[in-house]
Amino acid sequence: MAAAKELPLIAILPTGEGKSLPQTCYPKPFTLVGLKSSRKKYRQLWKHFFAFAFRAYRMQSDTRRGLTGIHFKKEQLRQIRVI
Secondary structure, three states: OOOOOOOOHHHHOOOOHHHOOOOOOOOOOOOOOOOHHHHHHHHHHHHHHHHHHHHHHHOOHHHHHHHHOOOOOHHHHHHHHHO
16 A cells, blocks of 8 residues: 655645635634735744644654643644544
8 A cells, every 4th residue: 555645734724715714704803804915924824833733743742841831631632633
């Protein structure tokens, strides 16, 4: 069986106009950013956050806590494993 090709997280998250997140949302607690350039920056920020979170998840727990101070709760670890 051929090994699955690993893709960087940024490559699989929605980026294009046809794949973007919904353009409207409930106005409270915040309103969706309206400018296209702002949406692009906001989307990029979230991609970086998710990439950071998954990289932290892959570290040994003692190393992760020591270097980053991140401690995932059991439920968070369960949800990340599902992804």
